Amino acid sequence: MTNQRHTKTVVVTGASGGVGRAAVRAFAARGDRVALLARGRTGLAAAADDVVRAGGEALTVPVDVSDAGAVEEAASRVEEAFGPPDVWVNNAFTGVFAPFTEIAADEFRRVTEVTYLGYVYGTQAALRRMLPRDHGAIVQVGSALAYRGIPLQSAYCGAKHAIQGWNESLRCELLHSGSQVRTTMVQLPALDTPQFDWVLSRLPHRAQPVPPIYEPEVAARAIVHAADHPRRREYWVGASTAATLLANAVAPGVLDRYLARTGFRSQQTAEDRDPAALVNLWSPADDGPSGHDFGAHGRFGPQARATSAQAWASRHHMAAGAAAAMAAAAAVAVARGLRNG
Structure with a gap:
């Protein structure tokens, strides 16, 4: 039976896989109405099944978040079906694993449009529906890389840095106006998600997250908590995130040299990269010939941690x-x- 006390209308972008997929399950488990926004119809359909099985209501809206008009139309569909959103979670992203000099201009632009401007367009659509009611929470899913750039992910790091700066400006404006609408950011660690099998890579070996690695459910719990407690400006998830951000604040030059030595090796496994591997930069990986649903988890389960004491401490x-x-x-x-x- 749905717990009416907690029922909210929640929108999650990038809902078909990885962190987004884990987050929609977490919101659904408490009976929320969950609108799932993503490009891939196969993953969206599977995510909707997850939501219903968990006890929530699901609405799937295929959309490319780099298209501002399409995001606004998606928000209108959600409002018609479920009412105006109480929570909007910006999570959709893409990236390129390669040295900066090997990333084409259109690839860099695409990463920026999805990973940064997708958050901007989602937030604009959310605010059009939240500000008149003076109610709502917007959660920006970030990363330790929003503060600390690393090699081989320059486009993604640049987008996450942009989100951080823009979101600070927005937060100040909302506070100035006395609005009860809140925006908060959740900075995540390395996670066991499918992205490492579908992000465009020009590395000689298969890409991997930099250990320690956490399960996506750790991130999902933090996102749900942030949605319920958006007055906190930011949440850090994982001891590695806290250590990285603190080290970068104290000794960024030392961290530059450390990452120059270790950052190339630590982001690759010993396996050769498959040049025919799926790539989701321009089209969704789950709408390929196989119509494969990637789910929330990647291939690093044996190494991944299911809990984070630091994340608990950040919430409490x-x-x-x-x-x-x-x-x-x-x-x-x-x-x-x-x-x-």
Whole structure:
């Protein structure tokens, strides 16, 4: 039975696979009405089945988020079917694994239009429906790479940096106007998603996330929490995200040299890349000849972590702070006892 107390209208872009797929399941599990936006119809249909099985209502809307008009039309379809959105999650992206000098201009533009401008267009569509009601939460799914660029992903890193700066501007404007609409950002770590089998790559070996790797459900839990608590400006997920952002704030030059030494090797496995592998830059991978549904998970399950203590601490920062203070006080007490004993 649907829990009416929590039922919301939620829109998720990039809903057919990876983090988006895990997120729609998480929203559906509490009975939400979930609108699934993505390009691939095979993945969308499978994601809708997931939502219904989890206890939610599903609406599939095929759309390329790089098209502002199409995103607005998609938002209108959602409003007609489910009512205006309470939550809008921007998550759709694409990328290229290659040195900057090996990325063509149209490829770089495509990554930027999907990964950055797709968030802009989604947020514009959401605000047109949230601001008149003075109600709603927008979640921008980010990455540690929104603050720290790494080699071989210059187009993706540039887009995530752009999202971070633009979202800060938007947040300030909403606060200035006294609006009750909120925008927040969730910075994610490396995740076990199918993207490493469909993102355009010119690397000699198969692409992989930089360990430690987390399951997409870790990200999904953080996204749902951020949607419910959007007054927090940002959430960090994973100890690796926190460590990366803190190290970059303190010693970015040292991190430059470290990533120059390790960043090429750590993003590739020992297996040769298949030159005939699927690529989703221009068209959805799941609408290929096989019509394959990629789901939420990639091929790194044996290495992936299902939980993150840091993510819990980010969601419960007051409790975590109290626990840290108690631990520090206990440590002081123990030290005094040893000294006086």
